[in-house]
Amino acid sequence: MSDALQTLRQRIDAVDDELLRLLAQRARLAQEVGRLKQGNLFYRPEREAQVLRRIKAANPGPLSDEAVARLFREIMSACLALEQPLRVAYLGPPGTFSQAAAVKHFGHAAQTVDCPSIDDVFRQAEAGMVDYAVVPVENSTEGAIGRTLDLLLDTSLKICGETVVRVHQCLLRREPVREGIERIYSHPQSLAQCHEWLNQHLPGVARVPVSSNAEAARLAAAEPQAAAIAGEMAAEIYGLTLLERNIEDDPNNTTRFLVLGRHDAAPSGQDKTSLVMSAPNRPGAVYELLGPFARHGVSMTKLESRPSGTALWDYVFYVDVEGHREEEPVARSLSELKNLASLLKVLGSYPVAVL
Numbered sequence: 001m002s003d004a005l006q007t008l009r010q011r012i013d014a015v016d017d018e019l020l021r022l023l024a025q026r027a028r029l030a031q032e033v034g035r036l037k038q039g040n041l042f043y044r045p046e047r048e049a050q051v052l053r054r055i056k057a058a059n060p061g062p063l064s065d066e067a068v069a070r071l072f073r074e075i076m077s078a079c080l081a082l083e084q085p086l087r088v089a090y091l092g093p094p095g096t097f098s099q100a101a102a103v104k105h106f107g108h109a110a111q112t113v114d115c116p117s118i119d120d121v122f123r124q125a126e127a128g129m130v131d132y133a134v135v136p137v138e139n140s141t142e143g144a145i146g147r148t149l150d151l152l153l154d155t156s157l158k159i160c161g162e163t164v165v166r167v168h169q170c171l172l173r174r175e176p177v178r179e180g181i182e183r184i185y186s187h188p189q190s191l192a193q194c195h196e197w198l199n200q201h202l203p204g205v206a207r208v209p210v211s212s213n214a215e216a217a218r219l220a221a222a223e224p225q226a227a228a229i230a231g232e233m234a235a236e237i238y239g240l241t242l243l244e245r246n247i248e249d250d251p252n253n254t255t256r257f258l259v260l261g262r263h264d265a266a267p268s269g270q271d272k273t274s275l276v277m278s279a280p281n282r283p284g285a286v287y288e289l290l291g292p293f294a295r296h297g298v299s300m301t302k303l304e305s306r307p308s309g310t311a312l313w314d315y316v317f318y319v320d321v322e323g324h325r326e327e328e329p330v331a332r333s334l335s336e337l338k339n340l341a342s343l344l345k346v347l348g349s350y351p352v353a354v355l
């Protein structure tokens with residue numbers, strides 16, 4: 001080993017020792033916070049968002065803001081696990097983008113619990129079998145996830161966070177070559193998202209829709225002539241070779257997930273409030289529902305309508321606005337809306353996704 005290399009590695013070792021000492025100091029402080037919180041909520045989404053935002057703003061480089069935020073996410077995850085280990089339900093099986101979303105939001109110290117359906121994810125959290133739930137709510141190419149919106153209408157759970165995952169699809173196979181693939185398994189949405197790539201690179205190969213990308217990976221692991229389209233994490237879990245990365249036709253393909261718990265979040269300084277409302281059946285009623293937000297200068301970031309499920313042509317509106325329900329402009333808008341809407345349910349106020 002050259003002298004220069006040896007010296008640099010010695011200096012890295014010294015920095016690592018110092019980092020370790022500081023991490024232990026941070027973990028002990030978090031334990032003290034945990035003792036103060038006894039009987040209260042341990043997971044504090046607003047505080048975590050503030051820590052990550054502060055770190056990104058203070059980042060001197062050369063690591064990217066994203067990289068330092070990911071590191072601090074894991075540090076907080078490990079510190080929180082000392083206070084209270086968390087269980088988080090997601091739409092399984094293991095290896096789905098929902099699991100990636102749960103890990104991205106809570107870090108690797110949280111225990112993720114796979115559920116067979118979105119209904120089951122809600123049920124597990126409602127019944128207190130898990131502490132939090134992570135559910136997909138919208139995709140940039142496919143639009144709203146209807147089942148999640150429908151379940152939000154009746155649940156006792158509150159939205160306490162959001163996270164956004166870039167959906168990068170990969171071609172996975174047991175054999176390390178592209179030749180000889182006879183069929184490709186994937187979720188119908190993923191097959192659709194990779195339509196052009198498949199036409200160009202694997203024309204004539206049968207596309208077989210299955211219930212999830214992870215299920216596709218599981219099947220491909222058992223069949224030498226098959227391949228799967230799934231996320232990178234499925235390759236490791238199911239022992240497959242990653243033949244091609246980023247084969248989705250739209251490179252910005254993104255899914256937004258909601259974090260649900262039995263509480264929402266305190267104001268973090270940069271928040272969203274989600275609500276669902278419906279208008280009485282008379283001319284101009286829907287228009288009037290939007291008035292309070294306009295009058296109080298509250299920006300709307302999403303408006304989605306769904307059949308109410310009660311009467312024909314009766315709709316409910318899912319709305320996201322900027323700001324926290326405890327902050328004056330949103331609070332005033334909501335109190336005016338109470339008199340205008342035939343249904344008004346605040347689904348939660350929560351920090352805007354940082355990572």
Ligand SMILES: O=C(O)C(=O)C[C@]1(C(=O)O)C=C[C@@H](O)C=C1
Nearest residue numbers: 030033043044047048076079080
């Ligand atoms: O500040 C707190 O309330 C803590 O418990 C500490 C800490 C952290 O590691 O910074 C850990 C968990 C919480 O979700 C938020 C922050």
